[in-house]
Amino acid sequence: MGVFGWAVLALAVLALCWAVVAYNRLVVARNRIANAFGQIDVQLKRRHDLVPNLVEVARGYMAHEASTLEAVIRARGAASSAADKARAQPADAAAIGLLSQAESALGAQLGRLMVLSEAYPALKADAHMLRLSEEITSTENRIGFARQAYNDQVLEFNNHASQFPEVLLARGLGFGEAAMLESTTSDAERAVPQLRF
């Protein structure tokens, strides 16, 4: 083999090394997305587990607000079963869609309950309630941060998968662009909650 032959071989080896490194980076980025999605699920479960406690503490003070409390319990039940279904079939887009709707509804009901509790000073000052509100606030923040972390991971993956020359490799091996989580999925969520005084 002449010099030209050796040069071509060397180039081919270099290209192969680059391809391996780039492919591994794409795989790692994609796995991180799956991990970030699991983190959202963990925080949603935490929210489900906090709701019964909150309702019990509130029921002691807000005896006349039974309808609101029942609505919260129902929304929590719906979200919990939607989460179980989505966990069983994570690739099913319809199940994920139903989950986001159920979670949004639960978030809205919780928000309504927290606003209503402002009108009951005895409830607001209750030590147990203070700690529970802090946990609920933290959980809502954690869900928000988990979604943000998911989107950050998706951004990193998309950056890797769509820049040249990795884009050639990515398209060939089936690494499409991942979708970011949108802030709202339904028109109902975009409606401003009505407060009746």
Place this chain on the structure above:
Amino acid sequence: MKFWRHQEQARSATARLLWGFALAVLVLVAAVHGGLVLAWLALSWMLGGHLPFPAGFAAVNIGMTLFLVLGGWWVETDQLRAGGLRLAQRIGAREVRAERSLAEQTFANVVQELCIAAHMVAPQAMVLPRTDAINAFAAGWDEEDAIIAVTQGALDHLSREELQGMVAHELSHLHEGDTRLKMQLAGMVYGLELVYQLGESMCERGGAMWWFGSVIKAAGFAGWLAGRWLKAAVSRQREYLADARAVQWTRSKDGLGGVLRKVLGQRQDAGYDARRGQYALDHHAVQHMLLVDVENSSRWAERLATHPALADRVRRIYGRPMPPMPLARMPR
């Protein structure tokens, strides 16, 4: 604040400074050898003859200098490897317990929240209960040993959003391995200082040794000064990087920006005693890991400051200068 761009700028500035560090060490070795050659030539001229260089002159000079620099680096880094939890406990921090108070529960939750945003293992949360100054630090060599500590003043005066900004800044230091980097640089500076001390002890012998000692002393001093300047410059860039990361993770300027403005407000407050308020924060091992530099009456040259000026950091975060914020106790 365009946090992605600020992060890239800080990272490339750090890389340049680290190359500068390596260059400084090489220049020092060359300067020591060159200086000793000149001293030898001067000595042989004074003695009126031509003294040949002793065997292995260059090798001994270069080897001795590198031995001092690298050996000192290794020894000091080993000593500074005190670990996160032990260091924090040594200066009086205690672990946060959520049942103790609503403030500690909030802080523990904030740490968990930001660890989700940062995709990190949560460090041990600690508090300095006797310190009024608003400040925080993170320490630890690796994930198992990492801690993040805030002062009681921070828990009393900062809103939830501001606590998030503060914790995000400290988590960035842990995420980037800044504690490790700063320890390595401190060790390197100690190694450079050893060369200076060798020169000094040679000078004390007197006679012909004084010439050689002075040369080594001069080169060592220049190297040590360059090393300290470079270490401070790297430290400042890492602070800018941590500020940009904090804004990225919290997606809020008012979080960390509010903290820095409240620190300015606290320092301007007539009723605040800086010396008492900074209890435990002026321990030398902790000083360069703080969120904000401690106030001290002895003014180090600005070139050697490990933290950028507060007003400068506020301006970078908000994009324009902002006034200090007055303090108010939080209802926790």
